[in-house]
């Protein structure tokens with residue numbers, strides 16, 4: 203290892219302050235002219251573990267307002283109606299179905315982006331990432347190598363963005379941009395729409411629909427998304443708590459920290475109690491230690507384990523219906539502490555020899571029944587679940603990194619892997635550590 207390599211490596215391990223980053227300077231100047239005031243001294247930085255985010259320039263106290271964004275600087279569906287692309291949405295009679303909130307915001311970003319410097323949002327657009335590591339950016343065939351519980355959700359997400367793109371086309375047919383005279387269909391290209399969709403997916407915040415002015419665009423979901431310039435620079439941590447919402451007194455969207463932050467530390471917010479799988483699917487990253495991390499399990503997988511271990515499920519159909527009726531089919535997962543309560547309960551019901559609902563009820567309320575369940579079968583099925591998850595993770599790992607021939611995987615940039623693929627590798631690694639911890643706990647007989 204040469205000296206230059208070592209120096210470069212040491213440098214890449216440091217946090218780098220980006221306070222003079224031109225796009226960020228332009229953004230804050232532009233926002234200041236529109237009534238934004240900095241409430242806490244923060245600066246943009248590139249953190250060695252989390253990438254671009256915000257750093258405390260002074261000690262921050264519990265209860266401090268981290269950021270306060272005037273409502274006029276939020277981008278909601280109401281902003282879109284008033285914007286250049288808003289007219290296209292007024293021709294909704296041409297569109298067979300109502301719109302999704304995310305679809306409208308993505309459409310807005312795409313349109314404003316094509317306006318270049320003439321967009322009044324140009325300073326904000328300049329700060330948005332150019333690429334993303336969420337699975338939406340991979341081709342479908344690649345996603346087939348993901349672990350099963352990722353596959354379905356990733357494919358659904360991709361199908362949703364594709365269907366929204368197709369759904370928007372009729373509204374924009376024959377529509378011409380007033381600014382550049384280009385046909386809207388030439389502006390509406392798939393890659394740009396995908397970019398805009400990813401921006402909204404990874405950056406939009408929740409806003410109470412009551413705080414969004416009413417407008418004529420027909421929606422098919424809750425009108426509860428907003429893009430918030432500057433505020434969308436905060437990264438996520440599961441270790442912090444914040445209070446978020448519109449402050450009716452000053453009409454600003456605010457984030458208040460519920461714990462202090464030391465000078466020069468990264469200032470995080472909390473996107474919600476998300477597992478690493480959810481963070482990967484929605485935001486394209488995973489946390490090294492995530493208190494909410496789990497491996498989802500589904501009922502059919504449990505059934506497969508039974509058949510693989512040669513254990514029959516007496517009265518299977520009735521038991522499944524019973525579990526569905528009692529809400530036991532949800533929250534089936536493995537965490538570091540072992541199988542979830544619902545998962546253990548479903549296993550016990552499936553193993554119960556009696557057809558009497560009274561015993562199933564006893565299990566679902568108390569976790570046990572006066573009807574004896576064979577301890578050995580219970581142990582065999584639990585081991586079968588661990589084995590199945592382990593095999594599934596290994597298979598995905600090998601498929602993604604073994605003889606993978608997908609061009610997006612091997613030749614993304616200068617021979618590097620696609621960031622989504624790399625992130626999936628990290629996710630599989632984290633999931634394996636859940637399995638290891640859960641197996642240890644289980645061996646100690648604590649589950």
Ligand SMILES: C[S@@+](CC[C@H](N)C(=O)[O-])C[C@H]1O[C@@H](n2cnc3c(N)ncnc32)[C@H](O)[C@@H]1O
Nearest residue numbers: 252254255404405434435436437438485486487
């Ligand atoms: C709302 S943006 C936050 C700002 C973003 N880092 C940026 O540079 O624009 C959300 C995105 O930030 C990244 N991110 C957020 N929290 C992170 C974390 N704890 N570790 C790594 N990346 C994170 C992910 O790429 C996510 O999609």
